[in-house]
Amino acid sequence: MSQAKFVAPTFGDGSFTCPLCGTLSQARFYRLSTNINNTVYYLSRGACCSKDILWQKDREISDDGAIIFPDVSGAPHPSPDMPADVKADYEEAASLCQRSPRAAAALLRLAIQKLCKHLGQPGKNINDDIAALVKAGLPADVQIALDVVRVVGNNAVHPGELSVDDVAEIASELFYWVNFIVDNQIGQKRRLQEIKARLPQGALDAIAKRDAPKT
DSSP states (O other), rough: OOOOOOOOOOTTOOOETTTTTTOOEEEEEEEEEEEEEEEEEEEETTTTOEEEEEEEEEETTTTTOEESSOOOOSOOOOOTTTTTTHHHHHHHOOOOOOOOHHHHHHHHHHHHHHHHHHTTTTTTHHHHHHHHHHHHHOOHHHHHHHHHHHHHHHHHHSOOSSOOHHHHHHHHHHHHHHHHIIIIIIIOOOHHHHHHHHHHHHHHHHHHHHOOOOO
């Protein structure tokens, strides 16, 4: 089962991933009458869980708006197959993403470095780990996802070709790709093993006999 595409909540958009329940859903915006210090407040309500999100908008900026309640990160929920130590970094990154996209990107880079250990690599040099995974048959799209998170995370803490604005713009997408890597390399394999275990024993024996080294 592939993970649904995450669409970051954006003021005025008619459809985005609900930060309360994680469902991609249509949303309607309702303007409140409150107007304090040139700030207008709106509620948005998703068709998914029917819960309200409070936004504030500067009247002088037509397309500007930010979530002020509840205190949500706007990042997708971590994959249920994500290892606990990776999940801890992922959730810390999610809590920081709105305030510091650079910090979030750096934490997600650390998360995939730890993830590489769960995929059988030393976890000391992330570039070497990715290279070894590629040699072992890592799918090309997973390799690209790993390198995207690695490069953006590196540029978040070290001077590079990506500017601070570039990192901020890309950071929210990195959460989706970390989940994609986990789902591809851990979740899908787990689900396949679960299905395989439900096959008749005779079929399993025949498969083992077919794949046994020929003498």
